[in-house]
Amino acid sequence: MYFALTDEQRALQDAVRSYLRDRFGPQQVRAVYEDPAGDADPAELWKAFGEQGWLAVLVPEEHDGIGLGLLDAAVLARAFGAGTVPGPWLGTVLAGEALRLAGSAEQQAAWLPRIAAGEVKGAVALHRPGSTPVPANAPATASGGTLSGSLALVEYAGVADVLVVAATDEQGAAGLYLVDPAAQGVTVTRLEALDRTTRTSHVQLDGAAAERLEGSSDAVLQSLLDRGAVLVANDLVGIARKALTDTVEYDKTRVQFGRPVGSFQAIKHNLADLHVGVTMAEHAAWFAAFAMDTDDPDVDAAVSIAKAKASDVARQATSDMIQYHGGIGYTWEHDAHFYFKRAKRLEYAFGDATQHRERIARLVLDRVSAERSLSFGEAGAQGGQAGVGMASAAQGTGVAAGAT
């Protein structure tokens, strides 16, 4: 029983954190924010992604990658969330995952080594944004080797060398396709997003040439959607923890009414609840990644638990960050809005909390309620055993302890 990161994973975490601290901190993030015309893809940062192996983490060793698991990628995603790091990391990593899971030997050989080295960038359009992340909600249709469809909110399509698009073919089967963003029939229109640590585009496909990933299936597409949800959940958890930590530090020193505002219980109790929530989301997001890596029987529910919890907690943490900084937290000059806006974007990426809770209901509630044993109700009719069924620790201890 060991539910924690390994020493190697901790070393990876330290490496990415120290790089961000030394080379890509809040000042560099702010520079990206203040350059709305730019591509939010700093060349130095991308170079580091490649050199440090952060794009190779999931690429198999036979394709010049490191061949680690989703939990290792989650370590990176969490650090990038905490640092509100821009760049097409997620899209590129997921494009790599699509190729690893469904690509032919040739397709893998053509792309994976270059993805691992940071020589190419990827973008993905795997479901219609806002819809439930399932294969049935693929955003494009495939016909005769071409794709058509209106792809809303594709991140970093403007800098991508390859698009991975989910499409439904004439037989109604979902598949994954590679599309060259520069090809005929592809129109990329940039949109202004609130979160400037990304770049979002609308991509119109009108009979664009596309190459099907040979091993495509509903199962692979669902797995890819789940991997996206897990990485985003970890990014959200990174955001939430950082927002909480910064808020606690500020409220320790900000004095009003002659006392630090963090001494007021109205604030203290909320921050305590938030700490519990963030801690639980951290557990859930690690476990979801681990469950994907180990094909845990409960993996589907675990992914949705992580995404639902992380989305809710990040919303709360980033809202509280603004509130508990007072007026300064609402200014452009303060970093609070970086976290708030990134959390808002990711809350809705790869399914929002409501959609994932509905999936949990389908996976667990509908299964349990189908069992519907009547024996419980009958046994209960006899009266029941007051409190006896409770676990020992839950039996009253009869003390209200002033542990402070």
Added chain:
Amino acid sequence: MDLTYSPEDEDFRRELRSWLDTSLPTEMRQPAFWADKSEDEQFAVRRQWEADKAEAGFAGILWPTEYGGRGGTPTMKAVYDEEMVKANAPATVNPLGLTFLAPTVMMMGTEEQKRDIIRPLLHNEVIWCQGFSEPGAGSDLAALSMRAERQGEEYVLNGQKIWTTNATHGDKIFTLARTGAPEGSKRHAGISMLLVDMDQPGIEARPLKQMSGASEFGEVFFTDATCPVTEVLGGEGNGWATAMLLLSFERGSSAISQYTEFRKMWDEVAKAAAATDRDGRPAAEDPVLRQALASSLVELECLKYHSWHILTQTSQGRDLGFEASMTKLMWAETFRDLSDVYSDVVGPEFQVAGNPGISRQELTTMALWSRSCTIWGGSSEVQRNVVAERVLGLPR
């Protein structure tokens, strides 16, 4: 990460299961078995069953064999907690002794106290009560006023304790009393933890009826009650530190038993949702209730992950310290929220759930019980203060 248990732990699980198969009769696992018994009869059956269990070697999993324990590991204790709940085994009748006193004695007791206290407690020869809260000292425990005056080789105790679990079944009580004066503003000084025999003329225990109708706790009156001066745990005047250590023992692997228990309840609520009509359809198909049930499950599963986290830390010999408050806050609030989801599922039937034909007596009992869990052992508000001040470092 590795979420499997060791071969030794799995061997232990098999051994425990096979003992439970033969020694926990099927009827005892059913609520109906308990229904026609009075609280005193239930207590007697549970006391004996648990003593037999100790005889078979399944008690004090973590405590050294020389004191009557099993000499096991934290993961074995987690396996034990999980299996006991899964088997619907009766809960311990000696929770204060097992969960609080035993570990405190192991850390702060004298060799003699370890020998004299642990084994009889594991075999239910001595049922322990805890005498901490008083009518004027609840969340503010340091406001306690019970006095213990030294007269020769005895303390003479006068005062009142309240919310005492097992008050009318207890053989002994570990209790906080003022053996010395507070030093100026230091209210925590001059307090001692005394181990007092309850079978004496100076002690009167009265049951208190709870909102559930049961009387699991009561109040204890001390009128010139006595105990030998040697019956102090942790040293005279050191009662506050001893009590704080004692209260921190809610941690450890118990979160796994809470998870297992509440997850069973969730499954029953899910079945109730399938069986309850809502606008001509099962309540389990109502989109709002589905969200609420899923939300509750998210919190429960997080509690499971958290129990793995705790187990990982304790297995490595780490002290969770004030993080224990987070665990208490988490499970108590999750349990209470689940009980509200249950009442939302059955709606108006919640009022009459004890009636034949409708009955969800056990769920209803738990829903009421959940109301106490955010109070005892440190209320949720006290836990939030601890988390904010001791974990996050916010100023007092």
